Amino acid sequence: xxxxxxxxLSSCVDASFWHKLTQMKLDVFKINDAPVPITGxxxxxxxxxxxxxxxxxxxxxxxxxxxxxxxxxxxxxxxTLVNTNTLADFGSYDKDAMMSRNVAKIWEAITSGQAxxxxxxxxxxxxxxxxxxxxxxxLYWFAFPALLTSTGPQPLDQPAQPxxxxxxxxxxxxxxxxxxxxxxxxxxxxxxxxxxxxxADLVKHTQAHPPTADEPLTLVVADPCERPDVxxxxxxxxxxxxxxxxxxxxxxxxVICYRPAHLxxxxxxxxxxxxxxxxxxxxxxxxxxxxxxGVLKPRKVDLQDxxxxxxxxxxxxxxxxxxxxxxxxxxxxxDRLKATRCLLLGAxxxxxxxxxxxxxxxxxxxxxxxxxxxxxLPPAIxxxxLPPAIxxxxxxGPCLLQQPAHSTVMGHVSFSNPVxxxxxxxxxxxxxxxxxxxxxxxxxxRIFPGVHARAETLTIPMPGHxxxxxxxxxxxxxxxVEKLEKLIVEHDVVYLLMDTRESRWLxxxxxxxxxxxxxxxxxxxxxxxxxxHGAAPDGGRPAVGCYYCNDVVAPRNSTTxxxxxxxxxxxxxxxxxxxxxxxxxxxxxxxxxxxGPMAPAEAPTSITEQTTTPMGFVPHQIRGFLTHFQNVLxxxxxxxxxxxCSEVVKQQYRERGFSFLLEAFNxxxxxxxxxxxxxxxxKMEHLAMAAGAPELDATGEEDETAPAGPAAAAAAHEEAxxxxxxx
Amino acid sequence: xxxxxxxxQALQIIERWPEWRWIPxxxxxxxxxxxxxxxxxxxxxVVDEDVHIVWSQSYRVPVLYMHLSHSDGASFxxxxxxxxxxxxxxxxxxxxxxxxxxxxKTEHPVLxxxxxxxxxxxxxxxxxxxxxxGSAAPLFTWxxxxxxxxxxxxxxxVASAFVQEGPAAxxxxxxxxxxxxxxxxTFPAP
Ligand SMILES: [Zn+2]
Numbered sequence: 001x002x003x004x005x006x007x008x009l010s011s012c013v014d015a016s017f018w019h020k021l022t023q024m025k026l027d028v029f030k031i032n033d034a035p036v037p038i039t040g041x042x043x044x045x046x047x048x049x050x051x052x053x054x055x056x057x058x059x060x061x062x063x064x065x066x067x068x069x070x071x072x073x074x075x076x077x078x079x080t081l082v083n084t085n086t087l088a089d090f091g092s093y094d095k096d097a098m099m100s101r102n103v104a105k106i107w108e109a110i111t112s113g114q115a116x117x118x119x120x121x122x123x124x125x126x127x128x129x130x131x132x133x134x135x136x137x138x139l140y141w142f143a144f145p146a147l148l149t150s151t152g153p154q155p156l157d158q159p160a161q162p163x164x165x166x167x168x169x170x171x172x173x174x175x176x177x178x179x180x181x182x183x184x185x186x187x188x189x190x191x192x193x194x195x196x197x198x199x200a201d202l203v204k205h206t207q208a209h210p211p212t213a214d215e216p217l218t219l220v221v222a223d224p225c226e227r228p229d230v231x232x233x234x235x236x237x238x239x240x241x242x243x244x245x246x247x248x249x250x251x252x253x254x255v256i257c258y259r260p261a262h263l264x265x266x267x268x269x270x271x272x273x274x275x276x277x278x279x280x281x282x283x284x285x286x287x288x289x290x291x292x293x294g295v296l297k298p299r300k301v302d303l304q305d306x307x308x309x310x311x312x313x314x315x316x317x318x319x320x321x322x323x324x325x326x327x328x329x330x331x332x333x334x335d336r337l338k339a340t341r342c343l344l345l346g347a348x349x350x351x352x353x354x355x356x357x358x359x360x361x362x363x364x365x366x367x368x369x370x371x372x373x374x375x376x377l378p379p380a381i382x383x384x385x386l387p388p389a390i391x392x393x394x395x396x397g398p399c400l401l402q403q404p405a406h407s408t409v410m411g412h413v414s415f416s417n418p419v420x421x422x423x424x425x426x427x428x429x430x431x432x433x434x435x436x437x438x439x440x441x442x443x444x445x446r447i448f449p450g451v452h453a454r455a456e457t458l459t460i461p462m463p464g465h466x467x468x469x470x471x472x473x474x475x476x477x478x479x480x481v482e483k484l485e486k487l488i489v490e491h492d493v494v495y496l497l498m499d500t501r502e503s504r505w506l507x508x509x510x511x512x513x514x515x516x517x518x519x520x521x522x523x524x525x526x527x528x529x530x531x532x533h534g535a536a537p538d539g540g541r542p543a544v545g546c547y548y549c550n551d552v553v554a555p556r557n558s559t560t561x562x563x564x565x566x567x568x569x570x571x572x573x574x575x576x577x578x579x580x581x582x583x584x585x586x587x588x589x590x591x592x593x594x595x596g597p598m599a600p601a602e603a604p605t606s607i608t609e610q611t612t613t614p615m616g617f618v619p620h621q622i623r624g625f626l627t628h629f630q631n632v633l634x635x636x637x638x639x640x641x642x643x644x645c646s647e648v649v650k651q652q653y654r655e656r657g658f659s660f661l662l663e664a665f666n667x668x669x670x671x672x673x674x675x676x677x678x679x680x681x682x683k684m685e686h687l688a689m690a691a692g693a694p695e696l697d698a699t700g701e702e703d704e705t706a707p708a709g710p711a712a713a714a715a716a717h718e719e720a721x722x723x724x725x726x727x
Numbered sequence: 728x729x730x731x732x733x734x735x736q737a738l739q740i741i742e743r744w745p746e747w748r749w750i751p752x753x754x755x756x757x758x759x760x761x762x763x764x765x766x767x768x769x770x771x772x773v774v775d776e777d778v779h780i781v782w783s784q785s786y787r788v789p790v791l792y793m794h795l796s797h798s799d800g801a802s803f804x805x806x807x808x809x810x811x812x813x814x815x816x817x818x819x820x821x822x823x824x825x826x827x828x829x830x831x832k833t834e835h836p837v838l839x840x841x842x843x844x845x846x847x848x849x850x851x852x853x854x855x856x857x858x859x860x861g862s863a864a865p866l867f868t869w870x871x872x873x874x875x876x877x878x879x880x881x882x883x884x885v886a887s888a889f890v891q892e893g894p895a896a897x898x899x900x901x902x903x904x905x906x907x908x909x910x911x912x913t914f915p916a917p
Contacts, residue, residue: 012775012798012800013800014775014777014794014796014800015794015796015800015801015802015840016777016794016838016840018800019840019841020840046760047760047762049762050760050762050773051760051762051773051798054760056758058777059838059840069748071746071748071757071758072745072746072748074758292799299799301799301800301801302801303801303802305802305804306802306832306841307841312832312841315804315805315832316831316832316833319805319831319832320831323831
């Protein structure tokens with residue numbers, strides 16, 4: 001007759017256990033790897049279709065002072081955890097000794113009689129772990145020791161009988177509460193009125209009622225298995241314990257494999273048990289768990305996604321955006337935004353707000369560029385011929401020149417910055433101030449570790465800011481130009497966020513040359529312009545103009561250049577966040593347009609007009625007036641005489657490279673001559689003089705009936721093949 | 728419903744549906760193992776669920792927190808959870824699509840462990856609907872609804888216990904009658 005078969009337990013570790021272990025390791029264990037008491041639990045039976053013989057540990061495992069209740073129809077048992085400090089410790093840990101300690105504990109419980117009082121001790125288990133807290137990978141190995149007895153239990157019937165064939169179901173419903181307190185009980189009494197007796201009374205009961213073939217000793221053992229012919233693993237040590245206390249040989253024993261989770265699968269096994277007799281030392285035991293491949297090796301689980309706080313931050317950020325896609329914009333292309341590499345020229349007020357808004361959109365690659373930190377000395381008044389003579393509302397002058405000499409160490413965080421520039425704080429200003437781009441990039445990572453923020457410094461050379469030829473200054477300028485061009489090529493979108501107008505010229509030219517999308521934000525005191533530059537692949541004609549195209553065609557009836565004599569940092573504080581946010585939203589909309597940066601300027605005729613793309617319209621320029629709380633959409637095509645993006649300028653740079661730039665830096669008028677702007681200006685002046693037109697008055701007001709001047713200017717505009725729309 | 732009503736109704740549910748237990752920190756917990764009905768998936772379709780119903784002070788509604796894991800202990804990502812819910816939703820032909828869009832990962836309010844949770848912003852509408860329909864046990868009505876979407880079957884005896892008590896359960900008793908495995912009916916509530 002073959003021995004009874006037992007189904008091994010299969011461990012099932014809840015992530016909350018690893019979370020708790022991580023906390024304990026950091027706060028309590030530290031480098032102590034001494035054994036720690038824990039608990040786990042197994043179910044009695046399994047609902048139909050579910051895997052059986054599972055063994056659970058969760059975050060409650062460590063609560064051992066007051067043992068937490070197990071879920072319904074589960075039984076909690078004690079265990080021992082050893083958490084090793086290193087992978088090597090895990091590998092070399094003496095597993096035989098660990099098993100022996102566990103067996104000794106079970107054997108001691110049996111021989112001392114404790115196991116009769118508390119049968120859960122018979123299922124005591126061991127767990128060896130290694131927690132890699134850098135990668136949140138966990139290695140673990142369970143041992144569920146089963147004592148080997150020389151006289152194994154032999155089943156008398158094959159197959160076993162279903163429980164409900166012998167007892168009515170109602171009887172078991174009534175017994176359920178009495179059977180819930182411990183995994184092992186004795187059952188006595190008639191079939192229609194069974195009685196539950198504590199396992200502790202084993203000896204007393206068998207003496208009072210010596211088991212017979214008709215009335216065998218009947219044990220109710222919580223059984224995690226669900227098969228009719230096989231018993232659960234915990235039964236092995238229960239039988240060893242019973243054998244230890246048996247005196248008469250060949251005692252008739254009946255075991256009810258109690259499976260309340262699916263009562264009909266409960267089975268009744270008749271067994272023949274013999275006394276264990278004398279055991280030399282400790283009984284032998286088996287019980288290391290096999291891994292998922294059925295090999296006697298540890299198991300492994302990777303929980304980086306659910307435990308690494310950085311990973312959690314990333315998934316939360318992405319999820320928040322996905323909610324937007326699920327709920328509002330099904331066509332939202334988050335991967336595209338995420339992959340967009342953004343170069344921010346300027347790490348001041350605009351740079352800080354743009355970076356934050358980009359991060360909120362899930363953009364992961366942000367490079368911040370600020371000027372090379374240096375002590376700023378007021379330069380000699382340069383002759384600035386750019387922009388062309390027509391003032392525009394957003395022109396706010398060469399602010400660098402108006403700043404008091406003592407005001408800043410350029411490129412460093414100064415005391416006035418933190419309140420307006422949300423990536424800096426007071427500490428950044430101390431000791432002369434930290435380099436701005438560096439401080440800003442570090443703060444971005446502090447806010448969200450998933451962002452790849454990089455800081456670069458360079459001084460953008462500007463037309464009208466002369467470079468001494470042949471010296472160190474020229475060499476430095478050449479290096480800065482190369483660096484800027486390389487950065488532009490490495491990114492997808494370039495934000496122009498500087499505080500001087502003329503510093504936007506070189507990046508505008510380079511972006512036009514390399515077909516990069518430019519988002520340009522410029523502030524006046526209470527007005528701003530946010531625009532995109534046209535971008536086209538090599539040789540293509542962009543759909544819209546650039547910042548400099550635009551200036552030539554600025555509205556002639558604009559307000560005076562009241563911002564002209566303001567310092568650039570004197571703006572209403574709400575202006576920068578508004579303009580920055582609009583810039584980023586403009587980028588998001590453009591990237592969602594089927595034509596991308598090639599999209600023509602769009603403008604709705606009314607607020608209710610159906611949008612053309614998932615995100616809405618893609619205007620060319622947004623001009624905002626805080627005084628009137630109004631934004632207007634403006635557009636202009638690329639201007640063939642533009643000093644930055646026209647073909648003739650690009651061609652000069654292609655042919656002459658740095659020497660062409662040098663000429664422009666030293667003599668901006670050369671640009672006007674090159675593009676034909678100078679000629680046009682002379683023509684306009686000539687026309688105006690010939691017509692005897694009065695100068696535009698200081699308020700910029702003019703009306704349709706004004707003589708000659710506007711008409712003449714309009715003629716000049718036509719000549720320039722331009723079109724200007726103000727909606 | 729206020730917090731006291733939540734507690735009272737939760738304890739009523741636990742009394743009838745003993746798989747749930749009351750956690751002294753003030754929420755109810757269910758451990759559940761889901762086995763998929765897919766024929767081709769042998770062991771791969773087992774989902775261990777740790778389901779917590781916690782009272783939200785700010786929204787004044789019950790909130791579902793859950794931790795779903797594969798049989799090897801690896802946690803579900805939000806995407807996997809979303810798929811899981813969608814499949815159950817199709818199986819249960821529930822029309823409750825919207826609230827599930829708000830499945831997010833967040834810190835469990837008591838345990839401090841990352842849990843999936845269904846953002847409660849839509850729940851007040853649902854609870855108000857149940858109240859209008861005169862549900863005597865709105866928590867149970869809500870619970871049986873959301874449980875169907877994570878594959879937890881309300882035992883027939885539990886559903887009928889609530890239905891018998893009033894006009895309450897809003898036709899929800901069907902859940903217990905559509906071919907439950909017999910073991911679910913083995914233990915009628917005491
Ligand atoms: Zn241009």
